[in-house]
Amino acid sequence: MISLNKVNQLYGGTQILWDLNLHIEPGSITCIMGRNGVGKTTLLKCLMGLLPIKSGEILFNNNPLHKKSAESRAYSGLGYVPQGRDIFPLLTVEENLRIGLPVRKDGAKQIPEKIFTLFPVLEEMLHRRGGDLSGGQQQQLAIGRALVLEPSVLILDEPNEGIQPNIVKQIGDVILKLNKEEGLTVILVEQKLGFARRVGQSFRLMEKGRVVAADQMENLTDDLIRHYLAV
Numbered sequence: 036m037i038s039l040n041k042v043n044q045l046y047g048g049t050q051i052l053w054d055l056n057l058h059i060e061p062g063s064i065t066c067i068m069g070r071n072g073v074g075k076t077t078l079l080k081c082l083m084g085l086l087p088i089k090s091g092e093i094l095f096n097n098n099p100l101h102k103k104s105a106e107s108r109a110y111s112g113l114g115y116v117p118q119g120r121d122i123f124p125l126l127t128v129e130e131n132l133r134i135g136l137p138v139r140k141d142g143a144k145q146i147p148e149k150i151f152t153l154f155p156v157l158e159e160m161l162h163r164r165g166g167d168l169s170g171g172q173q174q175q176l177a178i179g180r181a182l183v184l185e186p187s188v189l190i191l192d193e194p195n196e197g198i199q200p201n202i203v204k205q206i207g208d209v210i211l212k213l214n215k216e217e218g219l220t221v222i223l224v225e226q227k228l229g230f231a232r233r234v235g236q237s238f239r240l241m242e243k244g245r246v247v248a249a250d251q252m253e254n255l256t257d258d259l260i261r262h263y264l265a266v
């Protein structure tokens with residue numbers, strides 16, 4: 036469904052991604068893991084068109100994506116929840132959710148009811164400013180905003196960073212429900228092992244800008260953890 040083939044990326048003169056290969060199957064939940072600075076966020080930004088790649092190709096359902104704008108990638112079905120959430124603090128919850136609507140293929144003008152079923156707190160807080168929400172509520176808003184586009188792939192960058200355990204659990208439940216009931220494909224950058232094990236079906240381990248190991252989640256051994264994840 037998604038393939039990155041020999042992707043190279045540089046910030047100025049510093050190369051971050053090195054001949055990176057990654058393949059994602061439709062309907063899967065994949066955790067991308069690795070120590071700080073190995074290039075996980077850079078990889079997601081390249082996939083979303085927020086950073087240019089120097090060489091290589093990115094395919095989505097066999098169509099080349101790497102020359103398309105970030106907006107057209109969202110339009111084609113990639114939903115993105117960036118690290119640090121990036122919600123608009125001065126806009127209301129409703130305004131934040133509405134931002135994605137113009138990009139919807141079907142021209143829908145209403146926020147899908149499903150968002151409020153998944154995250155009831157967003158309906159309760161609809162007229163509050165984004166910046167007044169707690170960190171966990173802001174994360175739910177960021178996920179809700181991505182889901183407004185009804186993406187076929189949801190891409191999340193460390194959604195649980197600095198969030199209280201009960202909301203981490205809710206976010207995990209939502210990911211599992213959407214995957215099970217709607218076949219949503221999920222790509223998740225995740226540092227928390229417990230969450231990755233609960234939600235992820237498979238893992239990709241990154242080191243120095245490359246994917247160096249890929250397997251089913253049950254095969255994430257203590258050896259691999261020591262080698263690629265332990266600090």
Ligand SMILES: Nc1ncnc2c1ncn2[C@@H]1O[C@H](COP(=O)(O)OP(=O)(O)OP(=O)(O)O)[C@@H](O)[C@H]1O
Nearest residue numbers: 046047049051069070071072073074075076077078
């Ligand atoms: N805007 C930038 N300009 C230059 N270098 C950058 C920029 N953003 C990130 N980097 C560097 O690129 C490397 C990879 O960063 P990236 O954020 O992709 O890693 P990461 O695996 O997501 O780490 P973390 O878990 O800390 O977010 C790091 O060495 C980082 O310092």
